[in-house]
Amino acid sequence: MPAMSRNIQVSQLDRRAVEDQEVEIVERKGVGHPDSICDGIAESVSRALSQMYLDRVGRVLHYNTDETQLAAGSAAPAFGGGEVVEPIYILIVGRATRKYEGQSLPVDSTALAAARDYLAEQIPKLDFGTDVVVDTRLGEGSGDLQEVFSEEGATVPMANDTSFGVGHAPLTETERIVYATERQLNTTYAADNPELGADIKVMGKREDDRIDITVAAAMIDEHIQDLEAYDDAVEGVREFVTDLARDHTDREIHVDVNTADDYEDGSIYLTVTGTSAEQGDDGSVGRGNRANGLITPNRPMSMEATSGKNPVNHIGKIYNLLSTEIAESVVDEVDGIRDLQVRLLSQIGRPIDQPHVADAQVVTADDVELAGIQADIEAIVDHELANVTDVTRRVVEGDISTF
Amino acid sequence: MPAMSRNIQVSQLDRRAVEDQEVEIVERKGVGHPDSICDGIAESVSRALSQMYLDRVGRVLHYNTDETQLAAGSAAPAFGGGEVVEPIYILIVGRATRKYEGQSLPVDSTALAAARDYLAEQIPKLDFGTDVVVDTRLGEGSGDLQEVFSEEGATVPMANDTSFGVGHAPLTETERIVYATERQLNTTYAADNPELGADIKVMGKREDDRIDITVAAAMIDEHIQDLEAYDDAVEGVREFVTDLARDHTDREIHVDVNTADDYEDGSIYLTVTGTSAEQGDDGSVGRGNRANGLITPNRPMSMEATSGKNPVNHIGKIYNLLSTEIAESVVDEVDGIRDLQVRLLSQIGRPIDQPHVADAQVVTADDVELAGIQADIEAIVDHELANVTDVTRRVVEGDISTF
Amino acid sequence: MPAMSRNIQVSQLDRRAVEDQEVEIVERKGVGHPDSICDGIAESVSRALSQMYLDRVGRVLHYNTDETQLAAGSAAPAFGGGEVVEPIYILIVGRATRKYEGQSLPVDSTALAAARDYLAEQIPKLDFGTDVVVDTRLGEGSGDLQEVFSEEGATVPMANDTSFGVGHAPLTETERIVYATERQLNTTYAADNPELGADIKVMGKREDDRIDITVAAAMIDEHIQDLEAYDDAVEGVREFVTDLARDHTDREIHVDVNTADDYEDGSIYLTVTGTSAEQGDDGSVGRGNRANGLITPNRPMSMEATSGKNPVNHIGKIYNLLSTEIAESVVDEVDGIRDLQVRLLSQIGRPIDQPHVADAQVVTADDVELAGIQADIEAIVDHELANVTDVTRRVVEGDISTF
């Protein structure tokens, strides 16, 4: 019985669904937030190194780049267009294998190019090399080679650490709203409203049936001519988010945007580049969103920084992504689940498709018995575990977001 | 009614006490772990800056230093004593006020001295300047001065952000064992056993009534002459931790130390300096222990990095520390509480002693009614909130640990 | 008598003209040499800061940027095209004024942009941000403002240091050949021969009537398909330089190119980017060419690094450039001079157009008496000193080369 060999446990969760709790808090830091910039660079560097190793030597060699540090710059924003006066400094930290069978591998150049390309795509207003300086401190990786993931296919690696991943599904209304708010603002809305910067922070707070959404959105000075235009821009965001939230819920919705502004004394959230990293806000990897894109203090979370880690053998990264995938698959395919929490705990020395515990805890709908769906859940968990190397492949291909 | 003005809510927690859950996972990264080194330096720098500002200008000025980054070095450990070959690099990142009324304030020198002193105390084997290089990237803080905390006393600041803190009490057996294991090893045990390094990572996993404690402990090569001595050192730690754990519980205890060792191929956890930062393990602030010193995925946690933040006005830092204090005070003074979770949520623009919500959720003992202890709990929460500036004072004086 | 007030002394030089000495050594490091890269960046940064100050505040404020440091990268050149594997690191060091009457001035951004533009123009094969990382350590300049050079015109500043400049004219044949060789190779020849990199080092040695020209020229691998093509490229340079040299002299000419090559063991001067900075050759300001573009141990030289210094008030920079200008003007306008050496020595506290000594030493042609040309020489020296601020203006406008 494969399910047993994988030690899959399905049980009732001993609390209410988060959706039914009185108070719920949810946060998402947008792609332009200094912590997310670091997450994004770290993960881009990781993907680029994986790809470079596959291209050059046919397999992913040892590396780990989960430690990007950002030190904020200094800027002088102004209506109509200001300037960055001291650059943002970004240091990519980690280790990587530089030599393989006598061949020099372009570790630093690859990492720097990945960071440059990522910034160009996500924060196009940042002029690379003058608004932002990127440097590397990549030590030599250990000589151990990772042969588990190569062009010829993947084998399941052994866990080399005791690590823990946790995932949830389905998202609550508040979670969906918070996530969608940032994503929609940074894509659909920004496409039509160039004044909106990428540094968008969304905080959702639900008390019973009232949801407060607080958005802090950096505006780009080049597209804002005066205070009136700024006020229009803020109001535009507020309306967009309000409409968006109403599509997700029948609860009462209140949206606040840039609440720290004080028009009287001219204190507004105006930036040159669309990110607070230009002035005073430092950032680093693993300090913001969890692997599912949210910060959810109502739910168990892993402290593990997922972004930048080697997807071939870093068990913490794999289990955090996989547990979320499992939770979503189960909820997609099995009816009657109100809340599902999946925990994966590794055991050193065993293949990672055979975790020490794979623990699915369920809050069923009122009319559903756990016994009736238990086998289905086990089967899906088992199937997903059996295909654990898919996570690696999809991470390398950029199909899974890590923050 | 002051309790009401503080919006204190006491309710039943809708889950079992963590002590009663089937599976519990707890982790603590010891002071010599690369992430903890960063936490410790960041907080030391913060304390030193606070004290410097108080000494020089009578009040704590604007600063924030919660972003120390460590890039690992390279070492060649050897029985009897090896050496560091490439230094660990530590970059202290943040902002601080350098000028006040025409006076230059020694921000960088103070930060560097604090880091040096902290390392000398916690990881004495690290030779400052050759085994470890410390540098700073401290930007100019905003001109805003923080006048709320001065020599003449404190006034309660306004919350300038929506932030969230969460604390728990009492600790479970597993949590107490994990915490005590690292603390006792790094003090009592290390005093008599100089071969034990400061980089101790403790993972506790409880399944029902069995507790597995896994310790990864860096051994210092100077005091280990051969593999036999190493094996004795590992066994010494195992025995000490086993005894220690038995003092805290009647549950079944299993202790493993340095499980990744492989004596056959000479792979053991031998270091020159007692920390894995000397070879390959990078670190940064806020990636490890939460404010109560533990990582507890069974409990709600704040993602906020507590270490290094300004204790005068950083609401996230204050609420994380205060919620833990409140939880501990309540449990100390009120009988019949099996598990208590305290959440504090700020509201922008209100004094921080008047949170948006102060939420105490309780699992009572079987024979205790919440109604019977609710007023006592509210009174303690109210009292602690009223004295919120005590947290600031105690942080500045170094009386509260942040990681 | 103005000439006297300027303490102009004209005398016979007590040695043979350099052209007549038995042995002469001359060297020029081309623009792609690591030391010249630093000189070029430092001077570009200086010009950009001067221009930025003029644009923003109408006058040049205090700065000094004469300390760029380059740490070499690592590269893997290959016939047909290789790659840089570790970037060149360039640190721009100096001081500059960041605030003026409440206005923030973009010192770092201006410096970084100047460096980027300079590199793009001079070493186009270097991919900015991946092949080369540029960072700044620009301290705060002193509060002293330099009001001597503004949009409204210039006043003559006071010397604030005892400094010394020396210039010569005319150049000897060997000097002209060495200088022209690098300039022609890096412009005319490179335009038609893309395989030639910018890192060209030319050494000229004359013994009596034989001149040996030794050229070290970095070849760019993208345009070199094999060893035969490399050999052709070397031979092409040799022929070009031989022809060029013959245009300047009737002496015997021998040209060697890339003499350190060893085809047998595959040791050739092949690069990815056209500069040895990509692999192993560090550089810094003031280590290469003197202000006239040459290193001439047969002549007195100033140790002063001219590139990167503030052209408004740095007396060493001004006097090195001016003494060369004076020497050239005199030789242009006065016949019968075989060798001329002009020395300017400042006196603290006096206007820089009134040096402590302005000393023109002459080797006259056989049939010329010094007395007959002395007055003409004095008049030209006097005129040039009177227009000392022209040097500043022309440096700011980029009309004078400093290395």
Add this chain to the structure above:
Amino acid sequence: MPAMSRNIQVSQLDRRAVEDQEVEIVERKGVGHPDSICDGIAESVSRALSQMYLDRVGRVLHYNTDETQLAAGSAAPAFGGGEVVEPIYILIVGRATRKYEGQSLPVDSTALAAARDYLAEQIPKLDFGTDVVVDTRLGEGSGDLQEVFSEEGATVPMANDTSFGVGHAPLTETERIVYATERQLNTTYAADNPELGADIKVMGKREDDRIDITVAAAMIDEHIQDLEAYDDAVEGVREFVTDLARDHTDREIHVDVNTADDYEDGSIYLTVTGTSAEQGDDGSVGRGNRANGLITPNRPMSMEATSGKNPVNHIGKIYNLLSTEIAESVVDEVDGIRDLQVRLLSQIGRPIDQPHVADAQVVTADDVELAGIQADIEAIVDHELANVTDVTRRVVEGDISTF
């Protein structure tokens, strides 16, 4: 005839002895000057690496560390004792061999320790790690091993570059005074006068029989209680230097100390640490004193930075030191020489004891014929060249100063 095989040429110098010229300029930057700090660190690092390689592998491996860069700090000196507020930043740049036959060699740790020890000895007021931060950027040296200098003895290496060294003897009175002024102030005088810092710059200018000595001497604030004490300190230096100068010459002597001071507006040369590197003065290798400890624009000088270069095979370093040694030996042993200039020019591919040219140019005393001493001079030059590896040995042992 060995002298011939070494191509030794002895001839009359075609100018007056420098001692007889009308105007003479000489400068020396003391050990605490920012440029000299860099020279001193670079050379200390070089010696330490040579010694480490000899200790570990029995021979000096490939390295070159002639590129230390210093970025000035920021300080707030005050009568009775001020403080450094931003540290001096020193970056050691170069290349070195890190691995040899599977053994890791502690390149960075050795370099950092050498820098720390050097600073502690030369500028003891600098608190390492807070007043000054030292970091390294040492690339991988090429794989080429230098087997010419090992514990078993030395073999003469081949020249791998065309390089040039020049030396002189005897020193003129002005040169001797300038050199002795800095050396005596920084040893004898400083021992009794702790207020004198190590950053002493001496400029000597002789016009005919008048010698002006201008000293800029950083005073240490801890030992200076007020302006009167400062003035006493300056006067003390002036008297000491005046007496010292009179011991070396019968010419007219004028000594000025700290001429840029302006007591009226409080502008004096007061420092916390005794070096101007603490505030605004950057430095780098090879920008100051030549290999003989002086800057002498009246004499041919090599641009080569001697400090920090590998003494086993860097021909520029060896020839600059050796030519000075030869000049001194000749003048010591042969009477009747008024001025002697020795030039050594290498030829690629020949052993370095057989230079392309070894050229000794002499100004003889009035009553001496060159022909009468020519053979003696040749013999000494020949002997010194034959023992060229002594220079390497003495550099490694720290017996020869390079700046």
